[in-house]
Amino acid sequence: MENQKKIACIGIDLGGTNLRAALVSRSGKILEMRVAKSAGQGAESLAKDLANQCLDLMRRGEAQGLKTVAAGLGVAGKIDPSGGLVVFSPNLPLLNGYPLGRDLEKNLGIPVYMENDANVFGLGESLAGAARGLGNWVGIVLGTGTGGCLFFNGKLWEGDRLGFSGEIGHMMVEPGGPICPCGSNGCLEAFASARALVSGAKRALLSPGVNAGPLGSFSGSLSAEAIYECAKRGDPAALALFDKMGWALGIALSNLFSALGIRSAVIGGGVSGAWDQFIGPLEKTLARNCSMLKPEAAIVRRSFLGDSAALIGAARLGFKAR
Amino acid sequence: MENQKKIACIGIDLGGTNLRAALVSRSGKILEMRVAKSAGQGAESLAKDLANQCLDLMRRGEAQGLKTVAAGLGVAGKIDPSGGLVVFSPNLPLLNGYPLGRDLEKNLGIPVYMENDANVFGLGESLAGAARGLGNWVGIVLGTGTGGCLFFNGKLWEGDRLGFSGEIGHMMVEPGGPICPCGSNGCLEAFASARALVSGAKRALLSPGVNAGPLGSFSGSLSAEAIYECAKRGDPAALALFDKMGWALGIALSNLFSALGIRSAVIGGGVSGAWDQFIGPLEKTLARNCSMLKPEAAIVRRSFLGDSAALIGAARLGFKAR
Numbered sequence: 135m136e137n138q139k140k141i142a143c144i145g146i147d148l149g150g151t152n153l154r155a156a157l158v159s160r161s162g163k164i165l166e167m168r169v170a171k172s173a174g175q176g177a178e179s180l181a182k183d184l185a186n187q188c189l190d191l192m193r194r195g196e197a198q199g200l201k202t203v204a205a206g207l208g209v210a211g212k213i214d215p216s217g218g219l220v221v222f223s224p225n226l227p228l229l230n231g232y233p234l235g236r237d238l239e240k241n242l243g244i245p246v247y248m249e250n251d252a253n254v255f256g257l258g259e260s261l262a263g264a265a266r267g268l269g270n271w272v273g274i275v276l277g278t279g280t281g282g283c284l285f286f287n288g289k290l291w292e293g294d295r296l297g298f299s300g301e302i303g304h305m306m307v308e309p310g311g312p313i314c315p316c317g318s319n320g321c322l323e324a325f326a327s328a329r330a331l332v333s334g335a336k337r338a339l340l341s342p343g344v345n346a347g348p349l350g351s352f353s354g355s356l357s358a359e360a361i362y363e364c365a366k367r368g369d370p371a372a373l374a375l376f377d378k379m380g381w382a383l384g385i386a387l388s389n390l391f392s393a394l395g396i397r398s399a400v401i402g403g404g405v406s407g408a409w410d411q412f413i414g415p416l417e418k419t420l421a422r423n424c425s426m427l428k429p430e431a432a433i434v435r436r437s438f439l440g441d442s443a444a445l446i447g448a449a450r451l452g453f454k455a456r
Numbered sequence: 457m458e459n460q461k462k463i464a465c466i467g468i469d470l471g472g473t474n475l476r477a478a479l480v481s482r483s484g485k486i487l488e489m490r491v492a493k494s495a496g497q498g499a500e501s502l503a504k505d506l507a508n509q510c511l512d513l514m515r516r517g518e519a520q521g522l523k524t525v526a527a528g529l530g531v532a533g534k535i536d537p538s539g540g541l542v543v544f545s546p547n548l549p550l551l552n553g554y555p556l557g558r559d560l561e562k563n564l565g566i567p568v569y570m571e572n573d574a575n576v577f578g579l580g581e582s583l584a585g586a587a588r589g590l591g592n593w594v595g596i597v598l599g600t601g602t603g604g605c606l607f608f609n610g611k612l613w614e615g616d617r618l619g620f621s622g623e624i625g626h627m628m629v630e631p632g633g634p635i636c637p638c639g640s641n642g643c644l645e646a647f648a649s650a651r652a653l654v655s656g657a658k659r660a661l662l663s664p665g666v667n668a669g670p671l672g673s674f675s676g677s678l679s680a681e682a683i684y685e686c687a688k689r690g691d692p693a694a695l696a697l698f699d700k701m702g703w704a705l706g707i708a709l710s711n712l713f714s715a716l717g718i719r720s721a722v723i724g725g726g727v728s729g730a731w732d733q734f735i736g737p738l739e740k741t742l743a744r745n746c747s748m749l750k751p752e753a754a755i756v757r758r759s760f761l762g763d764s765a766a767l768i769g770a771a772r773l774g775f776k777a778r
Contacts (some may be wrong), residue, residue: 284715300715425640
């Protein structure tokens with residue numbers, strides 16, 4: 135019998151800018167990590183790069199007496215896990231229709247499992263992060279867009295397996311609100327994402343008076359980070375954007391808590407770095423709108439794992455499948 | 457061993473006006489039914505009435521060779537199933553804090569199970585109604601207020617067992633919308649319930665011009681049924697109320713379908729009788745807002761069982777517990 139203590143899995147987080155891969159233990163410890171650029175190359179070249187990174191990680195594991203038994207891959211967008219296929223990737227369109235999982239499987243000689251990036255975040259946080267010990271909870275990933283996942287009884291919820299689940303970013307929170315890339319409007323994503331912050335700041339800069347604040351005199355390219363810095367310096371337009379983000383998150387969570395009869399959420403992703411700017415309005419909105427729940431009973435946690443959540447969660451796909 | 461074919465359970469639907477009890481077979485067939493007034497008496501007198509109805513049903517069953525093994529009780533509001541207690545009943549406040557279930561258990565000599573009325577509706581529809589064969593679905597009960605339930609993998613979802621679950625009526629669909637009895641505003645219930653229709657009609661009647669239509673010249677007491685009749689006669693204010701109801705239901709379902717990755721709903725309750733007036737706007741809103749789902753993939757069904765859903769579902773509580 136294989137010694138369970140001596141096996142590892144590879145977790146891969148394939149983002150629009152970077153490709154990160156790590157060798158991960160069963161308990162969710164990152165043992166080795168590699169980072170490379172994902173942008174600016176074709177699908178086949180990217181797949182080859184990825185395979186080389188993984189083979190290198192497998193060799194490093196072997197040197198430590200670890201056998202790598204599987205790999206897991208988290209990708210933004212719509213994927214077809216059974217076919218090992220990226221169906222549609224908003225951040226890496228070159229991968230659309232490319233059988234990345236199958237390709238990797240052939241090159242590594244181990245099984246490769248694929249999952250949506252927000253689901254992989256949730257798998258990581260529940261194994262080794264802020265969701266440890268939570269049975270039923272909502273996960274929200276504040277990135278370029280707004281990802282989400284649901285865990286019921288400690289397990290990732292997959293709904294009717296329609297190719298989507300946990301699309302919390304596309305819950306409508308304000309009828310007639312800003313347009314969302316999904317085609318609808320007033321979705322959570324139109325308020326609570328890096329893209330929403332940048333669009334909102336651009337809209338605000340067209341209003342008279344805004345140019346006087348830190349946001350108006352900001353000289354670099356407008357990013358979520360820059361808007362956060364402006365908010366910390368007291369810029370009213372930037373503060374209003376984070377206020378609205380917290381409000382929108384509060385409405386979405388209130389609606390989910392009421393409907394599901396649950397009370398826990400974990401929020402991660404790059405924009406969760408602005409926690410101090412949106413958690414106040416979020417909690418206020420939740421307390422005001424979720425009439426079913428005593429405000430003090432709600433559990434809204436910030437991701438513990440940061441960037442590592444996706445790597446640990448992706449590796450967990452490999453362990454889970456065994 | 458007890459012959460499974462020769463047992464029955466009692467299902468009780470305790471509403472604000474009527475108390476209905478039925479002898480129900482395992483397959484969900486109503487064998488005998490009793491109706492009495494629930495209003496206008498004290499808790500003890502109501503409990504005694506109810507016990508007598510049930511004892512009568514048990515005797516009738518016995519005469520047909522049926523052994524009644526348990527009873528189930530559906531009540532609007534917050535209940536404590538383990539204590540057999542009505543914690544808070546909005547429609548029958550005289551029952552608040554009354555141990556109705558325990559009382560009944562003592563009088564009948566069989567176990568009595570209690571559940572929220574919307575959950576009992578769902579149990580009925582999934583056994584013998586419009587939800588037969590659906591694994592994951594949303595139930596909505598359009599009554600005085602707006603009840604809801606969720607079924608995952610064919611089972612009633614109970615969330616974190618916080619004393620509420622499936623409170624779809626308290627999902628906010630329009631920030632700044634009409635006040636809801638829950639204390640929040642813009643909830644689904646503030647648009648999609650008999651109470652919302654009546655309040656909406658009263659508000660509309662204060663506007664100039666509305667008095668000219670059928671609604672303005674309606675002489676009886678304003679009820680959901682009366683408003684429905686006015687809508688069928690083309691009254692613009694009444695039509696607008698059902699349009700808004702359909703819109704609000706479409707937003708709530710769209711949000712739940714996106715978040716849960718599911719596509720099925722069953723709508724019942726008295727106000728679902730106005731189906732022809734709100735299903736169009738509901739489907740239009742769902743198609744426009746639920747960007748994840750192809751419009752033709754959505755399954756939105758009207759309750760098959762009507763008033764019987766609650767009786768059959770309540771009886772099912774008894775069978776389930778065995």
